[in-house]
Amino acid sequence: MSDTRPATRRLPAEERREAIVRAALRVFTATSYAGATTAEIAREAGVTEPVLYRHFASKRDLWLACLDVAWAETRGGLQEKIASLTGGMGERGGARSPWRSPRMPNLWLQGLTEAGEDAVVRRAIRRHMREVHHFVAGEIRRGQLAGTIPADRDANAEAWVFIAGGLLRSVADRLGGVLSAGDLEAISRERVRWLTGS
Secondary structure (H helix, E strand, O other): OOOOOOOOOOOOHHHHHHHHHHHHHHHHHHOOOOOOOHHHHHHHHOOOHHHHHHHOOOHHHHHHHHHHHHHHHHHHHHHHHHHHHHOOOOOOOOOOOOOOOOHHHHHHHHHHHHOOOOHHHHHHHHHHHHHHHHHHHHHHHHHHHHOOOOOOOOHHHHHHHHHHHHHHHHHHHHHOOOOOHHHHHHHHHHHHHHHHOO
């Protein structure tokens, strides 16, 4: 008797690695650093644990890769938001939060609370926070040069306020019931209003 199951295409190593990271992001987002297991992540990715370990030596290494992907997603969202702001505020730039998906600050919180004794995790979070700060402060300065953000706004301080907003959103998401979607939209709208002086 022949096997009638459809043949599954074997993914190239880089695609398989990316699929594992995407699955890990879903699992870490739904649970936590401590709560997520490599077995669960492997199942979510449709691979075995040995395949997962061929790509990542440890759960920590996988978490670090997720942090990089989450930053790439966040940066892309920020660039879209900034493009809408520089085109004029109106309704386009209004209330939508640039922390639409707080994956990155959520991962920061997980790392701090569940793996904070790990020096590698602490270094990664510091590096990411500095990178986010540098990016946001640079974009604010560009907005000031373009005249879309008042010159008296402190770019460094505003970038830290932005990071604090992401952490607040992440805490609210994890606790549930602290802030409504309307609260988050109002906070975002008021921050944009202050920042742009409109």
